[in-house]
Every structure is written in structure tokens, then in C-alpha cells.
Amino acid sequence: MSTHEPPADRDGCPAPTGADSPTRSAVVSAPVAAPAAGVVPDAGGAVDRGRQDGPGVAGPSDASDTSGGADGDTDDAPDAPNAAAPDEAPGGGGRSRSRELLLLTGICLFVLLLVNAFVARPFSVPSGSMENTLRPGDRLIVNKLSYAFGGHPRRGDVVVFDGTGSFLRKPHESVGLGTSLRSFGREVGLVPAGDSVYVKRVVGIGGDRVTSAGPGHPITVNGVPVDESGHLFPGDEPSDVAFDVVVPPGKLWVMGDHRSASRDSRDHLGEPGGGFVPESKVIGRAAWVVYPVGHWADLDRPDAYAAAEGTGGHGEQG
Numbered sequence: 077m078s079t080h081e082p083p084a085d086r087d088g089c090p091a092p093t094g095a096d097s098p099t100r101s102a103v104v105s106a107p108v109a110a111p112a113a114g115v116v117p118d119a120g121g122a123v124d125r126g127r128q129d130g131p132g133v134a135g136p137s138d139a140s141d142t143s144g145g146a147d148g149d150t151d152d153a154p155d156a157p158n159a160a161a162p163d164e165a166p167g168g169g170g171r172s173r174s175r176e177l178l179l180l181t182g183i184c185l186f187v188l189l190l191v192n193a194f195v196a197r198p199f200s201v202p203s204g205s206m207e208n209t210l211r212p213g214d215r216l217i218v219n220k221l222s223y224a225f226g227g228h229p230r231r232g233d234v235v236v237f238d239g240t241g242s243f244l245r246k247p248h249e250s251v252g253l254g255t256s257l258r259s260f261g262r263e264v265g266l267v268p269a270g271d272s273v274y275v276k277r278v279v280g281i282g283g284d285r286v287t288s289a290g291p292g293h294p295i296t297v298n299g300v301p302v303d304e305s306g307h308l309f310p311g312d313e314p315s316d317v318a319f320d321v322v323v324p325p326g327k328l329w330v331m332g333d334h335r336s337a338s339r340d341s342r343d344h345l346g347e348p349g350g351g352f353v354p355e356s357k358v359i360g361r362a363a364w365v366v367y368p369v370g371h372w373a374d375l376d377r378p379d380a381y382a383a384a385e386g387t388g389g390h391g392e393q394g
Contacts, residue, residue: 197220205339234362239274277330
């Protein structure tokens with residue numbers, strides 16, 4: 077899991093100016109080696125190296141006396157014990173294990189960062205704008221590969237995206253190394269994503285005309301009514317306000333499942349972004365609810381939007 081679980085929605089922020097906001101380890105010494113064949117230890121236990129038999133074996137008169145004595149006599153003193161190997165020093169085993177543990181921890185963290193950056197990332201849900209599909213306190217796993225390699229969000233997908241520049245004004249940030257490092261940290265999960273991350277359902281993709289006639293009427297996509305009763309919050313209208321928009325190429329029209337408590341594309345119609353979210357700002361598809369256990373779920377795409385497939389012109393991206 078990520079070292080940070082940034083919120084995936086911030087519907088508690090104030091509505092934009094002029095908009096009606098919905099309510100919303102022991103050292104072991106090496107064993108002593110047994111004497112070699114034919115080598116007889118003397119009474120004191122030292123090996124007499126001048127009593128070995130057999131051809132080619134040095135005897136008492138051998139010129140290559142290795143005893144080091146001045147008179148050439150064989151030195152019967154016991155051999156000095158071998159110096160302890162570095163890894164047999166007291167505490168050496170513990171240090172070795174500590175290094176291995178640190179290395180293993182580093183590898184695990186590196187793999188986790190790679191997963192966060194390119195495969196999947198956890199997010200938390202702080203608001204009720206996507207009830208009952210998602211509830212406050214739920215933990216999501218966002219699949220960052222869903223739209224990789226040429227894929228695009230589809231109608232009905234629940235997506236997590238950065239709302240900077242669409243739902244929020246882009247803050248002024250100085251250009252420099254610090255800004256680049258913070259941006260990289262957010263991408264890999266080292267730095268919290270902040271207050272600009274949202275989770276919503278895709279209702280329209282590029283090229284779609286999405287309309288609502290207000291309370292009592294369904295959302296239509298390219299003229300086809302969409303039955304959203306399977307995922308809307310009980311008692312909610314598909315939309316309390318009327319609208320008629322055409323989604324620009326590469327953009328998305330998104331809405332919360334708890335329509336009366338969701339600030340979504342409808343609330344940003346009069347702003348420069350027009351309420352549309354660029355696909356480039358989508359972090360990934362919300363694929364699973366993994367916590368709490370009682371809320372485990374696969375966030376599959378509902379069948380309700382299948383009726384609008386094949387009707388979106390250049391917006392039909394598969």
C-alpha cells in the first residue's frame with residue numbers, strides 16, 4: 077500500500093462563486109581439523125611433522141625444515157590457532173543479518189514505489205458524493221493500467237482524477253527543482269495528493285451530447301435515455317438542474333452517484349473549463365473497494381450506459 081492514502085474527493089469545499097452548491101543472530105567456531113593420514117600426534121597433542129612415512133614426504137633430515145629453529149631441529153610446539161575469520165568475530169552474524177534486512181526493506185520499498193507509480197494506488201474516500209457506490213472511509217485501489225497503452229475512460233467508469241484546472245483553479249507554483257520533486261513525489265505516492273483529487277462516474281466522453289431536462293427526467297446521452305436507478309442514491313433525481321452540453325474531444329463529463337450531495341461537472345458549467353475533465357488528468361479507474369471488509373466490492377461498469385454505445389461519433393473510443 078502506499079505510504080499515503082490521499083482523499084479521493086473533496087466535496088466539502090465551497091461552491092464556486094455564483095454557483096448553487098448542492099447539499100451535498102551466535103558465532104560458531106570452526107571445528108578443529110583431524111590430523112592427516114600418517115601424521116602422529118606427540119604426547120602433548122602436537123603433530124610431529126618429521127615422522128611421516130611415504131615417498132616424497134619430508135623426514136627429520138629434510139633440508140626444508142619449516143620449524144624456523146636456529147639449529148634446524150623440528151619444532152614440536154603446537155601450531156598457533158588460526159586467526160578467526162572476519163565473519164566469525166563476535167556480533168558479526170548479527171551485523172550481517174541487519175544488512176540483509178536493510179537490503180530486503182529497500183527492495184520492498186522500491187517495488188512498492190514502482191507499483192504506486194505505474195500499476196495501482198490506494199485512495200481514501202472522505203465524502204458521500206458517490207454513495208451508495210462508495211461511502212466515507214472506504215479505501216479504493218485505483219488501477220493505473222486501465223487506460224494505458226491507448227485506452228480511454230468509458231461511460232459508466234468510476235474514475236479518480238486531479239481536478240486542478242477543471243474543478244479547481246490552477247494554483248501558481250514557482251518553476252524549479254522543488255516543484256518538480258513535489259510533483260514526482262505525488263505521482264509515486266511519497267507525497268500526499270492534496271486537496272485536488274476527486275472520484276466521480278463518467279457519464280459522457282468526447283463527442284457526446286449529454287442533456288437533462290431537470291427533475292423527473294433521465295439523463296440522455298446522444299438522445300438515448302440512461303436508466304441510472306441501479307447506482308443512483310435512493311431518492312435522488314438524475315439531476316436537479318437542466319443542462320445541455322457537448323463534450324469536447326479528450327474531455328469527460330463526470331457526475332457523482334449521490335447527485336444531491338455531489339459537486340460535479342454541473343457545478344462548473346460557467347467556469348473556463350466548462351465542467352469538463354481532461355483525460356490526461358485521470359489517475360486511473362477505481363477498480364476495487366478493499367476496506368472496510370464489509371464494503372469489499374468490484375467497481376464494475378454498469379450496464380445502464382450500454383444503450384448509448386455506438387452513438388457518439390468521434391467520442392466512441394472503445
